[in-house]
Amino acid sequence: xxxxxxxxxxxxxxxxxxxxxxxxxxxxxxxxxxxxxxxxxxxxxxxxxxxxxxxxxxxxxxxxxxxxxxxxxxxxxxxxxxxxxxxxxxxxxxxxxxxxxxxxxxxxxxx
Amino acid sequence: xxxxxxxxxxxxxxxxxxxxxxxxxxxxxxxxxxxxxxxxxxxxxxxxxxxxxxxxxxxxxxxxxxxxxxxxxxxxxxxxxxxxxxxxxxxxxxxxxxxxxxxxxxxxxxxxxxxxxxxxxxx
Numbered sequence: 001x002x003x004x005x006x007x008x009x010x011x012x013x014x015x016x017x018x019x020x021x022x023x024x025x026x027x028x029x030x031x032x033x034x035x036x037x038x039x040x041x042x043x044x045x046x047x048x049x050x051x052x053x054x055x056x057x058x059x060x061x062x063x064x065x066x067x068x069x070x071x072x073x074x075x076x077x078x079x080x081x082x083x084x085x086x087x088x089x090x091x092x093x094x095x096x097x098x099x100x101x102x103x104x105x106x107x108x109x110x111x
Numbered sequence: 112x113x114x115x116x117x118x119x120x121x122x123x124x125x126x127x128x129x130x131x132x133x134x135x136x137x138x139x140x141x142x143x144x145x146x147x148x149x150x151x152x153x154x155x156x157x158x159x160x161x162x163x164x165x166x167x168x169x170x171x172x173x174x175x176x177x178x179x180x181x182x183x184x185x186x187x188x189x190x191x192x193x194x195x196x197x198x199x200x201x202x203x204x205x206x207x208x209x210x211x212x213x214x215x216x217x218x219x220x221x222x223x224x225x226x227x228x229x230x231x232x233x234x
Binding site: 002033034036038044045046047048051052057089091093095097098099100101102103104105 | 162214222223
């Protein structure tokens with residue numbers, strides 16, 4: 001089971017801002033391991049959205065922003081658009097498991 | 112950018128062994144990346160299975176370690192997954208992914224991913 005907890009769903013109207021939290025513990029995010037974020041459009045493979053806590057790969061719009069504090073991180077989507085409707089996952093490393101862990105996933109719905 | 116493609120049987124019998132291969136193209140499996148497997152049960156979230164380096168070094172998810180073998184074939188530029196004693200709980204879409212090495216241990220992220228292949232465990 002996932003050791004990083006995310007809200008099951010968030011929703012917003014076009015143009016609004018939504019945030020997705022990712023809550024871990026002192027063996028992963030709280031231990032200063034980087035947090036990475038992925039977007040999974042329906043029926044497709046996950047795609048890297050944010051890496052190394054704050055970096056956006058080429059092609060990812062700056063509408064996506066991140067923050068991190070203690071054992072938690074957050075992804076914000078500003079100016080929500082229809083094409084942002086997808087599942088979003090955070091990912092980090094856990095020293096107790098000696099392996100990589102994913103968040104439980106959050107479905108973003110554009111109203 | 113490197114491309115990944117999974118292949119293998121879509122149906123495996125309970126108690127059997129699930130075997131998948133990931134072909135790496137437009138790049139070398141002997142690069143500095145680690146090569147991972149991730150799975151996603153239908154309608155559920157992502158689970159990291161394990162990873163391998165071109166040297167053969169591996170790291171496995173503790174929950175799967177007793178049933179898991181990941182291997183690499185540098186001559187064919189591919190890596191493989193074998194999961195034994197499967198049950199219905201192993202039914203999932205299996206993805207291979209390139210683990211990009213971060214600044215320090217444990218900072219890796221996954222990019223890119225293969226398209227995924229659905230494996231169903233059923234008699």
